Amino acid sequence: MEKEIFTATSSANYIRVNLDAITKNVNILRSLAKGHTGLIGVVKGGCYGLGGIPVTKHLASLGVKEFAVATVAEGQSLRRAGIQGKIHVIGNFTFVEIDKIIENDLIPTVSWADDLKDVDKGKLFKPNGGKFRVNIKVDSGMSRFGVQCEDLHSLVQTIDSLDVQINSIYTHFAGGIMDREGNQAQLDRFLDCSEDYVARTIPRHAAASTGCFQQIGTDLDYIRPGGSMYGLCVANDLPSTKMFQDLGFKPAMSLVAQPTFYKLLPAGRRIGYDGLYTTKEPEWIANIACGWSDGYRRKLSLGVGAVKNNRTGELCPIVGRVSMDSCTVRLPRKPEASDTYSLLTDDFAEKTSYTWMARTLNAANYEITGTFSTRLPRVYTSGEKIVDIMHAVDYTN
Numbered sequence: 001m002e003k004e005i006f007t008a009t010s011s012a013n014y015i016r017v018n019l020d021a022i023t024k025n026v027n028i029l030r031s032l033a034k035g036h037t038g039l040i041g042v043v044k045g046g047c048y049g050l051g052g053i054p055v056t057k058h059l060a061s062l063g064v065k066e067f068a069v070a071t072v073a074e075g076q077s078l079r080r081a082g083i084q085g086k087i088h089v090i091g092n093f094t095f096v097e098i099d100k101i102i103e104n105d106l107i108p109t110v111s112w113a114d115d116l117k118d119v120d121k122g123k124l125f126k127p128n129g130g131k132f133r134v135n136i137k138v139d140s141g142m143s144r145f146g147v148q149c150e151d152l153h154s155l156v157q158t159i160d161s162l163d164v165q166i167n168s169i170y171t172h173f174a175g176g177i178m179d180r181e182g183n184q185a186q187l188d189r190f191l192d193c194s195e196d197y198v199a200r201t202i203p204r205h206a207a208a209s210t211g212c213f214q215q216i217g218t219d220l221d222y223i224r225p226g227g228s229m230y231g232l233c234v235a236n237d238l239p240s241t242k243m244f245q246d247l248g249f250k251p252a253m254s255l256v257a258q259p260t261f262y263k264l265l266p267a268g269r270r271i272g273y274d275g276l277y278t279t280k281e282p283e284w285i286a287n288i289a290c291g292w293s294d295g296y297r298r299k300l301s302l303g304v305g306a307v308k309n310n311r312t313g314e315l316c317p318i319v320g321r322v323s324m325d326s327c328t329v330r331l332p333r334k335p336e337a338s339d340t341y342s343l344l345t346d347d348f349a350e351k352t353s354y355t356w357m358a359r360t361l362n363a364a365n366y367e368i369t370g371t372f373s374t375r376l377p378r379v380y381t382s383g384e385k386i387v388d389i390m391h392a393v394d395y396t397n
Contacts, residue, residue, distance in 0.1 A: 014376060015256075018346060053078065258341070286328070
């Protein structure tokens with residue numbers, strides 16, 4: 001299928017998104033929650049780099065009916081693509097967003113009433129006459145935005161006085177997979193301060209990916225996973241990664257390329273900008289048209305990173321410096337004409353996985369996948385079938 005994909009994308013490299021892996025991951029997440037608990041799929045950041053619209057459509061086909069984005073613009077993009085159901089904006093609401101929120105039937109997050117008070121009360125209705133809806137975020141210990149636990153009651157009263165509907169009340173855990181105690185303490189504070197609103201049947205949710213793994217808050221009205229749906233662990237340390245693997249999660253993203261040129265160079269040849277690598281003997285050097293402008297990190301230069309030959313399984317080191325548009329790779333021998341290479345593998349392997357890259361580069365796991373640019377086409381597959389293609393540059397994530 002690789003030859004077919006290269007031809008279909010008119011590109012020497014592409015990101016492959018395995019929709020079957022996403023299906024598997026969503027099923028695992030559902031199994032970690034109670035039967036009555038719904039799932040809000042977090043699709044911000046273009047589904048963490050995988051491509052927002054095709055992946056959101058796939059989630060909808062799996063029965064996911066509610067989605068969360070970080071910004072109003074992301075929500076608007078999903079509506080333009082025909083995405084139905086509730087779309088929650090989990091960034092904190094500001095009054096300048098009101099027109100786009102109403103126009104696209106989005107549900108914003110509020111942490112105080114200040115911006116709601118600045119909105120003309122006549123605008124606080126949907127086009128069909130329904131009440132304007134908000135989610136309230138409670139700061140139970142993350143200490144970013146969110147109403148303080150002791151101020152929740154006052155905020156609810158103010159929102160009620162504005163005749164605005166409270167769609168849900170939620171919180172977000174600060175701790176990683178290994179910090180069960182800290183996340184449990186946050187959940188306890190959240191449950192305590194929001195208990196009065198159970199009688200009003202206002203839904204509550206707390207468990208994002210980490211809470212799902214720890215099964216903390218998975219018995220509330222919703223779970224709210226993001227990266228884990230795409231096979232991304234929330235942390236890159238080895239104990240967390242092992243726990244994630246043991247639960248059966250499968251990374252959905254890989255990055256595949258074919259060399260655009262290769263040659264046998266004699267000993268003593270300097271390679272790349274500043275000539276930081278010198279061949280020690282006659283060496284086969286391949287050029288791959290993927291660089292830091294595509295999202296492949298410059299810090300993987302000079303043998304730090306490697307690519308995997310998809311035919312032989314051999315790792316081939318990056319030699320010289322990763323430049324804006326390309327990198328150079330040392331091959332053990334002249335390649336076969338059909339050879340392709342993975343710069344990012346859909347596993348947890350050394351040198352080529354997102355977890356290894358994140359540990360090595362002192363980065364977040366989500367940062368690795370989330371910063372691959374739209375110069376790389378995204379190809380969506382199920383089994384050995386191409387389901388969809390988002391061509392390079394022609395789309396936004």
